[in-house]
Amino acid sequence: MAVDGVFRDHWGRVLATLVGMFRDIELAEDVAQEAFAIAAERWPRDGEPANPTAWLITTARNRAIDQIRRQQVLTEKTRLIAHELTQHLEPTMDQPTTFRDERLELIFTCCHPALSRETQVALTLRTLGGLSTEEIARAFLTPFDTMSKRLTRAKHKIRDAGIPFAVPEDHELPDRLAAVLVIVYLVFNEGWGDGRVDLAAEAIRLGWALVELMPDESEALGLLALMLLNDARRDARVREGVFVPLDE
């Protein structure tokens, strides 16, 4: 299911917080989609809540808890949630709480070097960008089934192999951040100037998020500047099918 443009801005934030709570990307995606579907139905009718992100997270979280309780088999996860609940989550629907923004943790998980580069790109677009599996498959000219399997395998690997959901420590940060920036730039290049899914816009969105989350990282700022500059030239890049040099 695609996330509508109106919701796109909330998706990464909501999903990241849910992954932080449940440490399970599949579950987080399921319940986030349910929450967005409920919102799509209710918000136009009842008006948008004061804090849309908190509303979506709370709704999705309640769904997840229901789902886990119903299954009953996930005893360890239930314990984890009980722990989380006593730690920092006591919201009800009419008391929106501020949730920690965990998008940075999520992007470092998705761009972990233990995942292949294609997987890193696809997973980042899915989790942070909210693109549907179908859109990602189309963007990379991959059959839907192949992309779907790749994403599922990646989510299972993250869970089973214990790929951390954390911002890397200082001594690892430069390398790991560079890997994240490479992925974002790959996304940008993939979408530059053709009619497929607008990956360039998605990359710029991710670039803004990185700058917002790591305001002290000049490399992140540099990447955003580069993408914005290139994007500004987008329409002027080709004249009558011929590339226009930069100095014209």
Add this chain to the structure above:
Amino acid sequence: MQYALLIYSTEESTPEERRVVEAGVAPVLARPYVTSWARLHAPQTATTVRQQQGETLLTDGPFVDTKEFLGGLIVIEADNLDVALAVAAELQALRPSSAIEVRPVRDEVPGGG
């Protein structure tokens, strides 16, 4: 979580190289996070067991005969993959070639779900 570090080797290592590796590996094996470990004899010493039409069939040699073979394994306790990979990297730095494969260990009992 537990991780198995599967240590692959080639036959090309010299006795001197092996000595250096072993001197480096010994202190790692003594660390508290090491749950268990095993060093394996050469693949030529292996016997492979199969079932064929209800009968046990033995063959001389490893199941998969390749240039690179499993030389040993170390099971460690680590908080996450990054910690396990760091231990593997430390061990691999002692070795001139080949590789270490890091695999998460399943903690559930077979058949228990």
